[in-house]
Amino acid sequence: MKEMKKLSVMAYVSIGMLSSIAYLLMLLNFPLPLFPNFLFVDFSDIPALLAALIFGPVAGVLVEFLKNLLNYFATGSPTGVPVGHIANFLAGIVFVLPTYFVYNKLKSKKGMTIALITGSITMAIVMSILNYAFILPAYTVLMGFPDMRNLVVPAILPFNILKGVMMSLIFMLLFVRMQTWITKFSTVKNA
Amino acid sequence: MMEKMIFGRYVPADSTVHKMDPRSKLLIIFLFVCIIFLANNWITYALIGVYTFYMLGMSRIPVRFLYGGLKPVLWLVLFTLILQLLFTKEGNLLVEWGPIKIYEEGVRQGVFISLRFFFLILMTSLLTLTTSPIEITDGLETLLNPLKKIHFPVHEMALMMSISLRFIPTLMQETDKIMKAQMARGVEFSSGPFKERIKAVIPLLIPLFVSSFKRAEELAVAMEARGYRGGEGRTKYRQLSWKAADTLQLVVLAILTILLFLLRA
Numbered sequence: 501m502k503e504m505k506k507l508s509v510m511a512y513v514s515i516g517m518l519s520s521i522a523y524l525l526m527l528l529n530f531p532l533p534l535f536p537n538f539l540f541v542d543f544s545d546i547p548a549l550l551a552a553l554i555f556g557p558v559a560g561v562l563v564e565f566l567k568n569l570l571n572y573f574a575t576g577s578p579t580g581v582p583v584g585h586i587a588n589f590l591a592g593i594v595f596v597l598p599t600y601f602v603y604n605k606l607k608s609k610k611g612m613t614i615a616l617i618t619g620s621i622t623m624a625i626v627m628s629i630l631n632y633a634f635i636l637p638a639y640t641v642l643m644g645f646p647d648m649r650n651l652v653v654p655a656i657l658p659f660n661i662l663k664g665v666m667m668s669l670i671f672m673l674l675f676v677r678m679q680t681w682i683t684k685f686s687t688v689k690n691a
Numbered sequence: 692m693m694e695k696m697i698f699g700r701y702v703p704a705d706s707t708v709h710k711m712d713p714r715s716k717l718l719i720i721f722l723f724v725c726i727i728f729l730a731n732n733w734i735t736y737a738l739i740g741v742y743t744f745y746m747l748g749m750s751r752i753p754v755r756f757l758y759g760g761l762k763p764v765l766w767l768v769l770f771t772l773i774l775q776l777l778f779t780k781e782g783n784l785l786v787e788w789g790p791i792k793i794y795e796e797g798v799r800q801g802v803f804i805s806l807r808f809f810f811l812i813l814m815t816s817l818l819t820l821t822t823s824p825i826e827i828t829d830g831l832e833t834l835l836n837p838l839k840k841i842h843f844p845v846h847e848m849a850l851m852m853s854i855s856l857r858f859i860p861t862l863m864q865e866t867d868k869i870m871k872a873q874m875a876r877g878v879e880f881s882s883g884p885f886k887e888r889i890k891a892v893i894p895l896l897i898p899l900f901v902s903s904f905k906r907a908e909e910l911a912v913a914m915e916a917r918g919y920r921g922g923e924g925r926t927k928y929r930q931l932s933w934k935a936a937d938t939l940q941l942v943v944l945a946i947l948t949i950l951l952f953l954l955r956a
Binding site: 516569575681 | 724727764771774804807808815816818819848854858859889890897900904907908
């Protein structure tokens with residue numbers, strides 16, 4: 501939280517804007533063919549990743565948080581406790597943070613590819629574990645669904661890998677076009 | 692498509708609920724989400740239902756707006772109901788139809804869970820329908836103020852949230868404009884193979900990011916030029932005022948909680 505105090509007004513405003521974009525992208529979600537249709541893909545982690553690259557990891561976490569907070573207020577949650585939003589928030593963080601830290605060490609186009617692969621793998625593994633341990637049991641308790649933990653290996657894991665690959669591809673396409681722009685912005689971030 | 696993305700389904704009206712302080716409404720919703728889990732038999736669910744409709748009636752929100760909030764979850768409710776009917780195998784057997792067996796407990800569980808969904812969605816809709824996004828942000832900021840003691844940046848969070856809320860409609864228009872500009876160049880967003888459609892997102896996202904950063908820069912400069920220096924000693928244009936009606940509604944909720952504790956199985 502100390503890091504927060506150091507963020508500039510420009511950072512606060514940009515995080516706000518990126519959260520709006522993330523919120524809009526979150527609404528444009530779609531299910532993947534062949535997967536159970538409570539698993540949705542959206543590209544709302546891309547603004548969060550951009551925020552992390554430009555303003556640091558805290559900014560990435562903030563975009564993920566605000567996006568889910570806005571979505572919760574806009575749509576509500578039938579579970580009361582927003583399990584889906586918490587899951588989305590965690591998935592975003594475990595994708596954005598590893599990607600950011602690996603890229604920060606390597607700082608090149610190739611480094612970004614490795615970073616995105618790391619991020620996708622971390623997300624797939626951590627989300628599988630979290631789904632098994634907390635998220636799916638929470639749905640069983642709150643919504644009276646039957647025990648769905650046997651879905652982790654056939655559905656959750658491949659779904660998250662696919663989601664990671666799709667996001668990585670899109671981000672890579674964005675990154676090659678915006679790299680100079682991103683570096684320019686991140687050098688003036690605390691001006 | 693853009694129509695349904697408008698944030699905040701705030702419907703201005705002159706009602707008791709509209710006039711309530713956003714802090715009390717946030718508290719009531721938060722407590723409601725907690726106490727709804729106390730309900731576990733017909734009487735307690737009926738009580739929760741009476742309370743929900745009492746609040747809805749007081750808010751004078753037309754039914755079609757409430758239906759708008761319920762529509763997206765109708766399928767989920769139906770799905771859960773069917774799941775409960777088919778997979779709960781307790782209590783007396785009610786219907787047997789080939790391999791499908793429906794038990795008493797399944798019906799009970801299914802109805803209870805569906806009711807809980809409906810009440811939760813209706814109450815959260817009530818908050819967003821009667822409170823403007825800016826009021827919600829103000830309310831949250833004031834409610835979370837004690838967290839400043841542990842150095843949680845409450846003011847900064849509220850600032851980012853209000854900026855975000857403010858720019859959702861603007862960025863939506865921007866997206867629409869860019870999409871039309873790209874469509875005029877022959878990009879297809881809604882048809883064509885899956886891969887092509889994914890790729891079409893790129894020429895949409897880049898201008899969106901660039902223009903939003905431009906806006907952010909302008910706004911940041913404007914804020915600093917007007918002497919913005921964080922939350923310390925900042926005065927407010929909109930003052931929140933806690934009225935007797937707010938206390939009254941919290942008392943009503945407290946009575947409901949006590950009744951739930953007494954009547955639950």
